Amino acid sequence: MNDAAREWIALVCKALNGLRGESGAPIEAAEIVAEVPPKPELGDLAFPMFPYAKRLRKAPGLIAESLVAELERIGGLPGKVSPAGPYVNVRYLVGSVARSVVEEALALGPRYGRTDRLAGERVMVEFSSPNTNKPLHLGHLRNDILGESVSRILKANGADVCKTDLINDRGIHICKSMLAYERFGGGRSPESAGVKSDHFVGDFYVKFNEWAKEDPSAEEAAREMLRRWEAGDGQVRSLWRRMNDWAIKGIEETYRRTGISFDRIYFESETYEAGREEVLKGIASRVFSRDPDGSVWVDLTDVGLDRKVLLRKDGTTVYVTQDIGTAIARRRDYPFDRLIYVVASEQHYHFKVLFNILSRLGFPWAENLHHLSYGMVNLPEGKMKSREGTVVDADDLLDELEGMAAAEIRAKGREEEVGDLAATSRAIALGALNYYLLQVSPSKDMVFDPKESISFVGNTGPYLQYMGTRISSIMRKLDELRSPLGEAEFRPELLAAGDEWELVKLVGALPDVVARAGDELNPSLVAGYLFTLASTFSRYYHDTPVLHNDDPHLTATRVALAKAVGTALRNAFELVGIPFLERM
RNA sequence: GCGUUCGUAGCUCAGUUGGAUAGAGCGACGGACUUCGAAUCCGUAGGUCGCAGGUUCGAAUCCUGCCGGACGCACCA
Numbered sequence: 001m002n003d004a005a006r007e008w009i010a011l012v013c014k015a016l017n018g019l020r021g022e023s024g025a026p027i028e029a030a031e032i033v034a035e036v037p038p039k040p041e042l043g044d045l046a047f048p049m050f051p052y053a054k055r056l057r058k059a060p061g062l063i064a065e066s067l068v069a070e071l072e073r074i075g076g077l078p079g080k081v082s083p084a085g086p087y088v089n090v091r092y093l094v095g096s097v098a099r100s101v102v103e104e105a106l107a108l109g110p111r112y113g114r115t116d117r118l119a120g121e122r123v124m125v126e127f128s129s130p131n132t133n134k135p136l137h138l139g140h141l142r143n144d145i146l147g148e149s150v151s152r153i154l155k156a157n158g159a160d161v162c163k164t165d166l167i168n169d170r171g172i173h174i175c176k177s178m179l180a181y182e183r184f185g186g187g188r189s190p191e192s193a194g195v196k197s198d199h200f201v202g203d204f205y206v207k208f209n210e211w212a213k214e215d216p217s218a219e220e221a222a223r224e225m226l227r228r229w230e231a232g233d234g235q236v237r238s239l240w241r242r243m244n245d246w247a248i249k250g251i252e253e254t255y256r257r258t259g260i261s262f263d264r265i266y267f268e269s270e271t272y273e274a275g276r277e278e279v280l281k282g283i284a285s286r287v288f289s290r291d292p293d294g295s296v297w298v299d300l301t302d303v304g305l306d307r308k309v310l311l312r313k314d315g316t317t318v319y320v321t322q323d324i325g326t327a328i329a330r331r332r333d334y335p336f337d338r339l340i341y342v343v344a345s346e347q348h349y350h351f352k353v354l355f356n357i358l359s360r361l362g363f364p365w366a367e368n369l370h371h372l373s374y375g376m377v378n379l380p381e382g383k384m385k386s387r388e389g390t391v392v393d394a395d396d397l398l399d400e401l402e403g404m405a406a407a408e409i410r411a412k413g414r415e416e417e418v419g420d421l422a423a424t425s426r427a428i429a430l431g432a433l434n435y436y437l438l439q440v441s442p443s444k445d446m447v448f449d450p451k452e453s454i455s456f457v458g459n460t461g462p463y464l465q466y467m468g469t470r471i472s473s474i475m476r477k478l479d480e481l482r483s484p485l486g487e488a489e490f491r492p493e494l495l496a497a498g499d500e501w502e503l504v505k506l507v508g509a510l511p512d513v514v515a516r517a518g519d520e521l522n523p524s525l526v527a528g529y530l531f532t533l534a535s536t537f538s539r540y541y542h543d544t545p546v547l548h549n550d551d552p553h554l555t556a557t558r559v560a561l562a563k564a565v566g567t568a569l570r571n572a573f574e575l576v577g578i579p580f581l582e583r584m
Numbered sequence: 585g586c587g588u589u590c591g592u593a594g595c596u597c598a599g600u601u602g603g604a605u606a607g608a609g610c611g612a613c614g615g616a617c618u619u620c621g622a623a624u625c626c627g628u629a630g631g632u633c634g635c636a637g638g639u640u641c642g643a644a645u646c647c648u649g650c651c652g653g654a655c656g657c658a659c660c661a
Contacts, residue, residue, distance in 0.1 A: 038604055048603055050641055060641080086641095087604065131661075171661060268661090295659065304587080305657090312659045319661050346655050348588055375590080376654075383654090408623070417621095428623090440597065444590065445654060452610080453596075456623055459609040466623050474620050516600085528598060531608075542625050584623075 004092050005045055007078055009034055012047055012088070015070040019056060019063070027055065040502055043082070043089035050086060060086030094501055098492035098561075101508035105564035113510040113571045118518060119158035124334055125151045127342035128260065132169045132247035133177045134202035136254050138377050138384065138392040138448060139344070142437045144260045145577050146374055147342040149438055149523040152575050157518040162334050165262045166326060169244050170269040175225040177201050178239050179218070180208035190246055196395065198250025201243050209387070230316065254394055258430060259577055264333065266326055272317050275325025278361065279310045279317075287360045298357055308353055323354050324361075331365055338368045340521065345373040345443070372521050375445035377437075392450060401429035401454060408456060409584070418583050427579035428462050434577040435461030435530075438523045459531055464573070465581050467534040471566040472582045474546050478559060481547070488552035490560045499540035503561060506533045507568045514575070526575050533572070537565050 013029045020027065037046040049060035049067070056063055064083035071081050080091040105112045127147020130136060136144075147163070155161045181204045190197035212218035228236045255261065279296055282288040288298050288310060296311040310321050330339065341351060351371035358366035376383070384391045405428035409418055418424045432454050439459075440446045447453075456462040495501060509529070517525040546558040570580045 033601080033603080035603070036600080038606095042604080046604085048642090050603075053641065085604075168661065173661070293659095309659045314659090316659085318659065322661090344655090345589070349656050350661095352588090373589085378654085380595095412621095412623075414621090444597090447596065449596085455610075457610085458623095459597085460623085462623055463609090466621085470621065470624085477620055524598085525600095528608095531598090535608085538624065539626090541620075545620065547620050583621095 004078065004097055005034060008045055008090050011071060011074070011077070012067070015067055015074060016052060016056075018070050018074075019066055027052065037087075037089060040498060042084065042087075043091045044079075044505065045090040045092070046084075047088040047090070048086060049088065064088045094495060094504075095493040097508065098495050098501070098504045099490075101504050102490065102492065102560050102564045105507055105567045106560065109567060110571060110574075112567050113514050114156045114158070115511050115515045115518075116158040117515050118154060121159045121338065122162070122334070122336045123154050123159045124162045124164055124330060124336040124339045125154070125342065126164045126166060126340070127151075128255075128262075129166045129168060129343070130251050131171075131173060132167060132201070132244045132251075133173045133205045134247075134386075135196070135198040136251060136394040138394065138397060141258065141394050141397070141433065142374065142377050142446075143342055143344070144255070144258060145434045145437050146372070146442055146523065148260050149434075149526075149576050150340065150342065150372065150521050152577075153514060153517045153521075153523060153526065156514050156575060159518075162263045162336070163261065164264045164266060164330065166266045166268060167248065168268050169248075170229070170272065172222055172226050173205070174240065174244070175222045175229060176208040176212075177205040178236070178243055179222055179225055180204040180211060181243060182239070183211070190250075196250050196253065197246035198248075198254070199393075199395070201247045201250070206386075254398075257395075257398060257426075258433075259579075266329070268322050268326070271326040271329055272322035273325070274329055275321040275323070276311060276315075276317050278324050278328060279321055282310075282361055285361075287357075298360070300353065300356055303356060305349075305353055305356065308357075310357075320350065320354055320357070323350075324357060327354070327358060327369070328363070331363070336365070336368070338370060339365075340370045340372050342372045342374065345375055347371070348373055370521075372442065374442040375440075377446055377448050380447060380449050392448065397450075398429060398433070401432055402426055404454075405429050405432075405456070405462075414584070424581065424584055427581055428456070428465065428584060431461030431465050431573075431578040432456060433461070435464065435527060438576050439527045441524050442522060461578050462584070464530050464534045464569070464578060465584055467537055468566065468569050468573070468580050469582060469584050470541065471537075471562050471569070474541070474559075474562055475566075477547060486552060488556035491553050491557050494551075494554050494557045495561065497540070497544055499536055499544070500558075500561060502536050503533075503540060503565055506536060507564045510568045510572060513572075517575075523576050526572050530569070530572050530576070530578075533565065533568060537562075537569075 009029055009032050013027060013032050016027045031051070033048055033051060035046050035048070037043050049063040052063055053060050064086060067088050068081050068083045071077060079093045082089050125147055128140060128144050130140060151161045151163050184207050185204065190200040193200060195203070208218065225236060229240060279288060283290060283296060288296050290296050294313040294315070295309055297307055297309055299307050301307060308320065309318060311317060327339070330336070343351070348371065355366055355369045358369065378384070379390060381390070402425045405425040406421055409415060409421060409424065415421055436454055495504065513525055513529045517523060541562070544558070546562055547555055549555045549558070573580050
């Protein structure tokens with residue numbers, strides 16, 4: 001695909017210089033603008049002539065005509081060329097491109113679509129980063145699938161990727177759940193209460209806030225508990241370990257459910273001390289300074305940021321302090337070339353500060369830290385607010401989606417066909433959710449309407465999955481016909497229908513899409529590609545019989561194309577966390 | 585106030601390095617199941633790309649200003 005484009009660019013460059021004659025500077029291949037025409041009927045590649053009008057002292061329309069004549073004079077063209085107003089449109093040789101694309105897709109199978117663009121690069125990706133005082137919510141789900149998907153895309157581009165999670169397991173918010181448990185828990189456990197363990201912990205966090213509303217002394221009690229935690233109080237630490245285990249166990253269950261995993265997990269409780277030590281070293285090297293009250297500061301006003309505290313006067317650490325320690329520990333554990341933090345856009349300023357501090361401390365790798373900032377998930381009424389109970393819980397949402405999927409399967413009377421109803425419902429729910437969350441460009445805020453947002457019709461995950469099942473279904477039918485293809489062979493020149501050629505180009509485009517998604521850290525490009533591929537195939541098979549043809553060669557050819565589409569679909573699914581289904 | 589970011593159809597979103605008549609899905613209306621699965625397909629209606637300048641042969645896209653929203657500018661994380 002790309003080879004064809006490059007070949008044509010070289011040809012057009014040569015022809016343009018032929019038209020130019022001896023006058024002026026030569027036109028370089030890099031200057032040639034090539035684009036995809038707005039409509040497929042126009043061709044496969046288009047060259048606008050506007051940029052050369054001045055150089056050649058000629059109207060674009062006239063250049064187009066003489067360029068076509070010049071190309072035809074050169075001869076041996078890999079396709080057809082025609083002028084269209086100020087454009088020169090090119091049509092590739094269908095047969096040869098189709099052969100190479102389909103054969104490559106079928107030969108590579110699960111590896112089709114990968115590139116070597118990032119071969120050898122070591123990338124660490126941090127995402128999720130939950131607190132251990134409550135279960136995951138919808139915002140985490142966007143973060144999780146974004147981090148997981150970006151990691152898979154980077155891997156598909158040849159990078160060595162280390163996925164990492166930072167568990168925020170210490171701080172005042174943790175103590176609040178603990179305090180409420182001490183007061184209202186009555187020694188119960190998630191098992192005895194029959195509640196998923198992270199929800200069990202989260203419920204006490206809610207209870208604390210209710211209590212604190214009535215009784216102002218609650219906040220002070222929480223601060224006191226944090227002091228005892230910092231001092232290593234045995235009783236507090238033991239309760240902390242017990243409740244953290246509950247929270248983490250529950251969160252891990254949700255990760256398993258959503259297909260999220262990590263190669264390395266860091267706990268804030270284990271890295272914050274290292275941050276303090278780095279800050280103390282920074283005082284010695286005069287990067288930081290100590291105020292008379294004992295607090296430690298960094299002055300970033302020279303780069304337009306603020307003066308930031310790093311250690312309080314009592315010597316305790318703040319948010320950015322532990323991130324300093326964590327970054328250094330990570331670089332030591334896994335010498336990354338690049339570290340990507342997948343964190344909500346509200347933390348933009350925090351990361352500017354963090355990266356700047358690490359740079360001041362003299363770490364050359366600080367230049368390779370990247371904040372992949374993504375927008376908030378809002379409700380139609382506005383922001384999710386825990387105080388108003390509008391937070392959409394991750395497990396509840398998944399339960400609801402699975403219920404909807406199961407109901408749909410039953411309504412269609414396909415329980416028998418599907419086999420494992422629960423597993424299929426889970427796969428559909430996950431496909432719907434992940435596609436919904438990744439469709440939107442990461443940087444944008446998005447609106448989630450619990451009642452209407454996730455549907456299974458139209459531009460949705462299940463729509464894409466459905467196309468996969470239809471291809472699988474065609475292949476099953478083919479098997480039932482018992483070697484109907486016989487001597488029939490793949491003959492790409494038989495791919496005459498417009499949609500067939502579009503499908504070939506789309507399948508061929510997967511590696512380019514993967515490359516660009518990797519460059520831009522943007523899974524929504526893969527999502528958009530999937531919808532185009534699926535809807536083109538949907539239109540195609542609707543009015544073009546794959547199996548029922550008089551010519552067995554045509555059947556074999558269309559089967560090969562359908563398989564290639566299935567391969568591209570399945571491989572792109574993997575990148576955005578949509579399960580591929582044989583039946584649904 | 586300063587900084588970051590977003591503003592495209594009734595709603596939710598695409599829109600490639602600036603390029604041909606700005607595209608989808610949902611919702612609305614009208615069609616297509618005897619033929620590889622209708623979670624599908626086809627059609628109709630729906631737009632001052634927030635506003636105003638600028639750069640350019642050409643701007644939804646780049647620049648400036650303004651308007652509107654979100655987020656940030658904590659010894660919270």
